Amino acid sequence: xxxxxxxxxxxxxxxxxxxxxxxxxxxxxxxxxxxxxxxxxxxxxxxxxxxxxxxxxxxxxxxxxxxxxxxxxxxxxxxxxxxxxxxxx
Amino acid sequence: xxxxxxxxxxxxxxxxxxxxxxxxxxxxxxxxxxxxxxxxxxxxxxxxxxxxxxxxxxxxxxxxxxxxxxxxxxxxxxxxxxxxxxxxxxxxxxxxxxxxxxxxxxxxxxxxxxxxxxxxxxxxxxxxxxxxxxxxxxxxxxxxxxxxxxxxxxxxxxxxxxxxxxxxxxxxxxxxxxxxxxxxxxxxxxxxxxxxxxxxxxxxxxxxxxxxxxxxxxxxxxxxxxxxxxxxxxxxxxxxxxxxxxxxxxxxxxxxxxxxxxxxxxxxxxxxxxxxxxxxxxxxxxxxxxxxxxxxx
Numbered sequence: 001x002x003x004x005x006x007x008x009x010x011x012x013x014x015x016x017x018x019x020x021x022x023x024x025x026x027x028x029x030x031x032x033x034x035x036x037x038x039x040x041x042x043x044x045x046x047x048x049x050x051x052x053x054x055x056x057x058x059x060x061x062x063x064x065x066x067x068x069x070x071x072x073x074x075x076x077x078x079x080x081x082x083x084x085x086x087x088x089x
Numbered sequence: 090x091x092x093x094x095x096x097x098x099x100x101x102x103x104x105x106x107x108x109x110x111x112x113x114x115x116x117x118x119x120x121x122x123x124x125x126x127x128x129x130x131x132x133x134x135x136x137x138x139x140x141x142x143x144x145x146x147x148x149x150x151x152x153x154x155x156x157x158x159x160x161x162x163x164x165x166x167x168x169x170x171x172x173x174x175x176x177x178x179x180x181x182x183x184x185x186x187x188x189x190x191x192x193x194x195x196x197x198x199x200x201x202x203x204x205x206x207x208x209x210x211x212x213x214x215x216x217x218x219x220x221x222x223x224x225x226x227x228x229x230x231x232x233x234x235x236x237x238x239x240x241x242x243x244x245x246x247x248x249x250x251x252x253x254x255x256x257x258x259x260x261x262x263x264x265x266x267x268x269x270x271x272x273x274x275x276x277x278x279x280x281x282x283x284x285x286x287x288x289x290x291x292x293x294x295x296x297x298x299x300x301x302x303x304x305x306x307x308x309x310x311x312x313x314x315x316x317x318x319x320x321x322x323x324x325x326x327x328x329x330x331x332x333x334x335x336x337x338x339x340x341x342x343x344x345x346x347x348x349x350x351x352x353x354x355x356x357x358x359x360x361x362x363x364x365x366x367x368x369x370x371x372x373x374x375x376x377x378x379x380x381x382x383x384x385x386x
Contacts, residue, residue, distance in 0.1 A: 009134040011236045011326065029307050040301035042142055044315040068315055070142055072301040079138045081319070 002036035003055050006076045008062060010083045015062070016052075023076050024051040025069060040072040049086065050078065061086040094369065097362035101355055108351035114177065115344035118337045121232070122272075125334040128233075129269065132330055136323045143313075143320050145303055152309050155251070156317045157285045163260040165202040167224075167249055168193060169242065169282070171266040171328060172209035173336040174231045179343030181267065181275070181336055182211035188277035189265040196263075204259055206246070208329070232336055234329035236322070243321045250283050266328040267335035273342075275335035282324065285317065 006023060008015040023034040026048045047065040054060075067080035146152070170189040172182040193203050207213055207226040216223050225245060230238055252258025262283040268276045305312045 007134070007138075009138055011132065011135050011322065012128065013131045014134050027306055028311075032306075039304055041304045041306060042145060042312050043306035044312055066315075068142065068312065068319075070138070070145070070303070072303065077138045077141075079135060079142070079319070 002074055004034065004036050004074050004076050006052060006054075006078070008050075008078045008080065008083055010080050015080075015083045016085060018057075019055045020052050020076075021055055022051075022053040023078075025078070026050070034071055034076060036074050038071050038074075040070075042068065042070045044068050045078070045080070091369065093365045094362060097358050097365060101358045101362065104351050104354050104358065108348055108355070111344045111348040111351060115341055115348060118341035118344060122334060122337040122341060125233070125330065125337050126269075129327070129330045129334055132323070132327055136327055139316065139320050139323050143316050145301075146305070146309060146313050146316060149303060149309075152313055154310075154313050154317060156247075156283060156321075159284050160260040163199075163201055164254050165204060165259045166196050167204045167206060167246065167259040167262045168196070169206045169246065169262065169264045170208065170212050171264070171332045172207070172212040172215075172231070173332075174210045174228055175340075176211060177343060178336055178340035179346075181339035181343075182209065182215075185265055185267055185277045185332075186212065186215050188279060192263060192265060192279050201260075204249070206242075208242075208332075231329075232333050234326065234333055236326055239322050239326035239329055242325050243318060246282070247318065247321070264325070264328055266332045267339075269331040269334040269338065272338050275338055280324070280328070282321065285320070 003019045003021060004023060005017075006020045007017040021036070025032050025034070025043075026046045027043045028046045032043065045064060045067045048063075050062045050064055052060060052062065062078075062080075063084045063086050064078070064080035065082050067078065067083075069076065069078040147157070168189060170185060172185050176182070189205075193205070196203050205216070205221075205223040207216060207223050208228070209231045210228045213223075213226045213228065227238060227242065246262050249257075249259050250262060254260065261281060264280050264282050266278060266280075268278040270276055
């Protein structure tokens with residue numbers, strides 16, 4: 001099965017990268033879920049929690065305070081001003 | 090005669106203690122520079138992601154944004170000068186300031202008014218000493234810049250950029266900083282921060298990788314609105330980090346040179362000291378011999 005290549009970067013450091021099945025994020029317009037094969041998209045993120053379901057690990061959340069994220073050909077780049085990895089959800 | 094020897098001893102003593110300080114500063118700079126370079130590379134993923142996104146928006150959506158539009162007439166320009174807080178870094182701050190002076194002169198020749206913003210106590214001291222005005226100064230974190238400072242710089246600069254000329258606003262913004270090329274070369278560099286030239290990144294995009302057709306949410310304008318300030322943040326922050334790394338590299342080099350010179354001075358003074366001591370002994374001997382001769386005859 002196809003999977004997403006996720007990269008999370010904060011302003012001054014690299015946060016996380018890996019393969020994931022699902023990324024759930026909050027854009028300024030509302031919640032958005034990204035599965036493999038998603039249409040290319042650039043979206044503005046609202047501050048809040050982001051949920052990531054990695055392929056081989058347990059789900060976890062990332063606390064971010066604003067930023068944006070881009071999806072193209074199963075590559076998800078989350079650019080946050082500040083990102084803190086939270087506990088497994 | 091004895092006085093001469095004492096003077097040389099004092100000089101050797103003080104040079105030795107200075108050499109110790111130079112050595113310590115060199116080592117401190119050397120140990121910090123690794124960290125500074127790591128921070129430069131740690132900020133790269135963010136900068137790359139943003140640049141890519143901005144390029145994508147700019148190339149696909151034909152949106153006019155105030156930050157990317159060239160003003161019809163540039164009447165006032167802002168110059169942001171990034172120097173260090175501390176000295177003892179060789180010509181580091183001096184060369185940035187020289188570059189800034191040059192830029193200001195060029196801008197003035199074009200009939201533009203210039204507003205200056207300063208980073209670092211050295212720039213502040215330079216301007217204060219010549220009693221020249223500046224708008225604002227940021228000090229305290231030039232050797233390990235915080236992202237918040239970049240954010241603050243951006244806020245102030247954007248506010249100025251958004252203001253009309255009549256109300257004291259500026260039409261373009263330049264940044265003078267030191268580019269960290271390698272441990273031995275750091276170059277004072279001028280970039281024009283605003284209006285943004287997004288096109289410049291086109292050449293860097295590999296041609297085999299076409300940017301996909303993005304969907305924008307909520308809209309291209311709003312995405313650009315959110316992106317551009319961050320793009321500026323990342324450029325400013327990158328300039329700060331490079332300046333910090335350059336400062337440390339310059340300090341390390343300056344302190345190494347100073348330490349070497351101190352070593353040479355110590356050698357020279359030791360020679361002179363030996364000379365003086367020998368001369369004293371010779372004189373004492375000849376005095377004694379002369380005295381004995383005088384008694385004999």
